[in-house]
Amino acid sequence: MxxxxxxxxxxxxxxxxxxxxxxxxxxxxxxxxxxxxxxxxxxxxxxxxxxxxxxxxxxxxxxxxxxxxxxxxxxxxxxxxxxxxWRDRKKKVGIMVSKYDHCLWELLLRHSANELPEMDIELVISNHPDLQSVAETFQVPYHVIPVTPETKAEEEAKQLELLKNVDVVVLARYMQVLSGDFLRQFPENIINIHHSFLPAFMGGRPYHAAHDRGVKLVGATAHYATEDLDEGPIISQDVISVTHRDGVKDLMRKGRILERNVLLKALEAHLEDRVIVHKNRCIVFED
CATH class of the missing domain: 3.30.70.260 (ACT domain)
Incomplete structure (x- = not known):
């Protein structure tokens, strides 16, 4: 509390x-x-x-x-x-993740160091087994629920059952599109993070496409998840300059640093009740 x-x-x-x-x-x-x-x-x-x-x-x-x-x-x-x-109890947080581990590590490390005192991490859900050892390092339950187009409704029902006592869901690079039925269970309580190349560079290789185009900024965006994919109310953003000397790996490394920091900043604002959503816009008060 x-x-x-x-x-x-x-x-x-x-x-x-x-x-x-x-x-x-x-x-x-x-x-x-x-x-x-x-x-x-x-x-x-x-x-x-x-x-x-x-x-x-x-x-x-x-x-x-x-x-x-x-x-x-x-x-x-x-x-x-x-x-x-009244903030007389901590918010219960569920994390959803796929194979990228940088945001998951950041959240678990910060929580372990008591740097996120307003929350308790209840569980991690993934559609892959790859990051189970990360969760186990922090003694956080890890549930593997593979999702395919044919089984999506059934598997989301399993996820929602696991998340039934959770206040906030954090998509820490969860590479699946959530259904409208799922999203409606957590209005303004699902936080997503992604690179800021959208919509210019879409698809599975955005950093490669951005590098080929010669971009000069790498960024990250944290927002509330809505049925309009990657277009929900923005909570936090940040950018960093890059140059022609930066290769694809440099862009990816800098982008992942930003994703960790921006997701953390957005989650802190949400946990501290500093966000008001009006229409498709977030008013975020100072910490």
Whole structure:
């Protein structure tokens, strides 16, 4: 659970049509229930007249049901949506991976070092047995579920059964397209990572194609998975410069470093409730 020197940390996110008095109403509500606000961030989208607010507060286990009821009434008055998280338990994370191991290593190492204190890794699911030894190094359960076009529905049902108690699914280079039925089980809770050559360089050899074209930037993108393949709301991105001196292996090495870092940054933002999704866009508040 999230802790500070002054008690447990909670998070409130609200968003909706911009109007006067929203911050005051939310702040007064949290004060009513003995919560001490330690950080407040707001952003207004003037083009759409939308308001976004994230409050971080400390608390000592107030009447959560009553607080949520009062919050619901306030949000009804202002036509807001709200996400109130007392953060009194860690989020359970399931990782899905194929054969590339760099993102899996990063997540497991960071978790082992307690650098991701907001989560517990429950299991790893793969369509290949190749990375079982990696998971076993960290004593994380590893499940092999091969997927073919003919068995996709049946195998996804097995995956969903394994993930039934999981809050967040991380696609750590899982090289299978998830069905709409699967994605709908985890709305805004499936995080995917890939190189940023899309859509210019598609297919199985994007780095080779990018090298042949003489690209000068290598990048990575982390986003929420949706039925529009690789077009979900973007949480985090980064790029690095490359030159004509960099071969395909250099591009791949630099790209994988970026993928590890960008995925980690996106997951941290999600775990800390710093993301609000509006339409196909992520508003990501500072850490």
């Amino acid at each position: 999230a802790l500070s020197s002054r008690g447990r940390l909670g998070t409130l996110r609200v968003f909706g049509p911009d109007s006067d008095g929203i911050v005051a109403a939310c702040s007064n509500l949290m004060g009513k229930y003995g919560c001490n606000i330690v950080k407040s961030e707001t952003w207004s989208d003037q083009k759409e007249n939308m308001f976004f607010n994230r409050l971080v507060f400390t608390h000592d286990q107030p009447d959560k049901v009553a607080c949520q009821q009062d919050l619901t009434e306030i949000c009804k008055d202002f036509q807001l949506e709200n996400r109130l998280n």
